[in-house]
Amino acid sequence: MTYCCALRLKDGLVFISDTRTNAGVDHISVFRKLYTFGIENERFITIQTSGNLATTQAVIGHLKNHLELQQTPNLYSVNTMFEVAELVGHTLQKVIADVTENTQEQSNYYCSLLVGGQIGQAEMQLYNIYPQGNFICATSDTPYFQIGESKYGKPILDRALSYDMPLSEALRCSLISFDSTLRSNVSVGMPLDALIYKKNSLHIPEGKRITEEDPYFQHISKQWSDTLRSGLQNLPNPSDDYFN
Amino acid sequence: MTYCCALRLKDGLVFISDTRTNAGVDHISVFRKLYTFGIENERFITIQTSGNLATTQAVIGHLKNHLELQQTPNLYSVNTMFEVAELVGHTLQKVIADVTENTQEQSNYYCSLLVGGQIGQAEMQLYNIYPQGNFICATSDTPYFQIGESKYGKPILDRALSYDMPLSEALRCSLISFDSTLRSNVSVGMPLDALIYKKNSLHIPEGKRITEEDPYFQHISKQWSDTLRSGLQNLPNPSDDYFN
Numbered sequence: 001m002t003y004c005c006a007l008r009l010k011d012g013l014v015f016i017s018d019t020r021t022n023a024g025v026d027h028i029s030v031f032r033k034l035y036t037f038g039i040e041n042e043r044f045i046t047i048q049t050s051g052n053l054a055t056t057q058a059v060i061g062h063l064k065n066h067l068e069l070q071q072t073p074n075l076y077s078v079n080t081m082f083e084v085a086e087l088v089g090h091t092l093q094k095v096i097a098d099v100t101e102n103t104q105e106q107s108n109y110y111c112s113l114l115v116g117g118q119i120g121q122a123e124m125q126l127y128n129i130y131p132q133g134n135f136i137c138a139t140s141d142t143p144y145f146q147i148g149e150s151k152y153g154k155p156i157l158d159r160a161l162s163y164d165m166p167l168s169e170a171l172r173c174s175l176i177s178f179d180s181t182l183r184s185n186v187s188v189g190m191p192l193d194a195l196i197y198k199k200n201s202l203h204i205p206e207g208k209r210i211t212e213e214d215p216y217f218q219h220i221s222k223q224w225s226d227t228l229r230s231g232l233q234n235l236p237n238p239s240d241d242y243f244n
Numbered sequence: 245m246t247y248c249c250a251l252r253l254k255d256g257l258v259f260i261s262d263t264r265t266n267a268g269v270d271h272i273s274v275f276r277k278l279y280t281f282g283i284e285n286e287r288f289i290t291i292q293t294s295g296n297l298a299t300t301q302a303v304i305g306h307l308k309n310h311l312e313l314q315q316t317p318n319l320y321s322v323n324t325m326f327e328v329a330e331l332v333g334h335t336l337q338k339v340i341a342d343v344t345e346n347t348q349e350q351s352n353y354y355c356s357l358l359v360g361g362q363i364g365q366a367e368m369q370l371y372n373i374y375p376q377g378n379f380i381c382a383t384s385d386t387p388y389f390q391i392g393e394s395k396y397g398k399p400i401l402d403r404a405l406s407y408d409m410p411l412s413e414a415l416r417c418s419l420i421s422f423d424s425t426l427r428s429n430v431s432v433g434m435p436l437d438a439l440i441y442k443k444n445s446l447h448i449p450e451g452k453r454i455t456e457e458d459p460y461f462q463h464i465s466k467q468w469s470d471t472l473r474s475g476l477q478n479l480p481n482p483s484d485d486y487f488n
Binding site for chain 1: 396397404411412419420425427428438440450451460463464473475476481483485486
């Protein structure tokens with residue numbers, strides 16, 4: 001499986017993906033699921049992928065191929081983030097249609113994608129692209145999307161995340177969401193890829209690969225465990241009627 | 245959906261279930277999913293249910309009917325908790341077979357059950373009964389089972405729960421697991437039913453219905469939110485290379 005989450009906040013975009021893929025428990029590999037595109041000072045685009053690995057690699061492959069051969073429309077020829085989402089959605093539809101003959105088979109090849117970025121001085125956008133190629137857009141009410149094994153890490157995001165939060169705080173919150181998921185589900189695994197985009201910078205960030213030895217991740221993981229344990233200890237005891 | 249969890253610990257058993265059922269978002273009801281059986285000073289049995297409501301009610305209905313008509317085997321005639329689990333599993337198989345003509349249809353009628361208790365001075369047992377009627381047994385290595393919407397509330401159990409934990413602490417931990425689930429998934433809803441059985445007591449506890457107005461649940465829910473928020477605030481800021 002996979003866990004990816006992406007946030008669209010007042011000050012920028014945050015993307016984190018794991019790298020574990022599995023086809024059965026005896027076929028586990030490390031594959032990047034976070035891809036960055038862009039032209040310095042003009043546009044920044046990130047795509048995160050979850051689902052059938054052949055499908056997600058084909059989608060990214062076609063998008064890159066179009067750029068390389070300068071076939072339009074491509075990620076650098078379209079004018080808005082909405083058109084980027086449409087392009088990615090159509091590419092996904094085409095990839096799935098290529099390997100399936102009838103709709104009943106399609107679900108074997110499904111994948112989901114998160115697409116975020118900014119073009120020029122237009123607003124930053126974040127889209128959640130469904131396996132069917134249609135999509136929804138993040139708003140200030142719902143500033144985050146998750147794909148893959150999303151449930152383990154959702155409670156902390158639901159409680160703590162807000163649109164107005166500084167990027168560093170949101171990053172901490174997302175890393176804790178990953179830490180919870182990693183502990184409860186072996187199909188999500190280190191290393192993680194993290195990327196932070198600052199609003200209106202139009203700078204293509206390098207991103208950071210977070211390994212198990214990363215001192216910052218180790219530190220917050222340990223501190224968070226201690227916080228939860230002592231937090232549980234400090235809860236008052238239930239009243240007697242709980243034991244009737 | 246549903247969320248039920250049950251713990252088998254050194255000092256006793258803990259059971260918590262939600263009460264929300266839904267058949268689509270416009271058909272939401274409150275139904276008890278935690279059932280208690282027993283004979284004071286002789287045996288104590290609890291069953292929790294998740295899945296198709298007609299199936300779960302039919303299983304409980306048949307078990308009660310057998311007791312009422314004194315048809316054997318029944319929950320009070322069998323000799324061990326293993327036989328209780330077998331009886332429940334067979335009853336489930338029969339209920340599903342009654343409403344389905346071929347195996348392809350069966351998954352529409354699936355349900356899962358947790359069965360825990362103690363008979364005489366034999367060890368307490370906790371079983372997770374699969375839709376097919378077979379089952380697994382909790383151990384000191386894996387002292388808890390969940391059925392239904394289990395993922396949201398799993399991280400806190402994975403981190404904090406241990407076999408040797410006092411019952412009151414385990415209850416707090418489980419309630420927090422429910423609190424996380426309730427916040428992230430509308431298909432799990434209040435009130436909750438909680439039941440704590442003390443090892444070797446052979447006393448049938450009344451259990452406690454926890455409503456939204458329950459002052460203890462409100463208190464720990466609020467305190468836990470504050471703990472998480474301040475815990476996140478207190479994490480150190482990520483190093484600069486996260487922002488490259």
